[in-house]
Amino acid sequence: MPKITYIEHNGKSHVIDVSNGLSVMEGAVQNNIPGIDADCGGGMACATCHVYVKEEWFDKLPKKEDGEEDMIDMAHEPNKFSRLSCQLTVSNELDGLVVQLPEKQA
């Protein structure tokens, strides 16, 4: 099972086995990782599952679809490595992915 590393804003790191096909957001929510709210449940409608993808991973991810960048406008302190974790589907290619969580989601 792919391993995803979630690093909280305070530096605390969680390495989680997440099944293929789940989103990076679901992997966090199902494992009670603090720092991902996912208010809308994965609909790209709230920007509260915002993560900063580790630089070396950013270009390996599938490109953003229409609407994701628009929602990131509303996220808490976005930067050029910002993604919405509900839009990142876990697969073998993502094994080892590292995402950092913002200080807060809203």
Place this chain on the structure above:
Amino acid sequence: MIDTDVLVIGAGPTGLFSVHQLGIIGLKSEVVDNLDKIGGQCIELYPDKPIYDIPAIPVCTGEELTKNLIEQIKPFKTNFHLKDRVEEVKKEKNKWLVKTSKGKEFKASSIIIAGGVGSFEPRKFTIKECEKFEGKEIFYSVKDKNFFKNKTVSIFGGGDSALDWAIELSVSSKVQLIHRRDEFRGAQANVEKVKELSKQGKIELLTKYQLNSIEGGSNIKSISIKNEDGNIKKIETNYILGFFGLVMQLGPIVNWGLNLDHKHIPVNTKNFETNQKGIFAIGDICTYPGKLKLILSGFHEGALAARGCYEYARPNEKLKFEFTTTSKKVQSRLGIKRND
């Protein structure tokens, strides 16, 4: 004090359909919602976006869905209390007493919480020093545009609210529009207008910047904005407007003695009652094994919760199951006249 059978909190699709289900079994309801219009997330977050999974409606927008639901509950002449929020809920004898932020009071035998994921509030700037200027020199909405006349206003955001106000205020104020990237998500016509005004020098467009700090004592003197490469630019300003959309806050719901699980309210799946007798929760705000955050699930939950409310509103009566297709009683509640 408004006396009713059921107080519905939230005027999104789930709340609206629960009004219908209450109405056809003969219960009166009143609806309170924090937003200024009916429709909840459908109208606030995606009025123009298509929805493809409403049964028997291949496609409709959030706005169309809302319009149809309003039409469907018209016969019940339900009162909507908009721009108001339920603050206090307490039990007295076998009734729930409810107070809103505007001071309205309701007495109901049960409550249906169809509150989405809480109430919408504007997303704020994240910088600590913003707090002391909020409401004085930093705003998240415009009440009176004359307030900004002949002043310098820095507007942050890339959606239609930011663009609309940049265009509007550029007539009589000095406007700086600051956005974190080059693309704007607002309507094309608005984007073009802003670019045109920028060419004419009526709006100063500063893209790829975000707010970094605020300088000033009791009044804002200037702000620093920072781009992704870390370059900082200092600009003078009198007022700051931020338009970053809305965020959902659970708000006062946390004080009503309800069990909570990650911002959601656990319910049973018989009638979606919470741990508090007579308080039901439906739609996105409730949780149970297998819960799906779909509008159609909210409709189902509303139908069952309405029957649950009946037991509190008419404790001595037995509810007979009836179809809208054949029941005269139900049809008369819907205002339908039959000639048979």
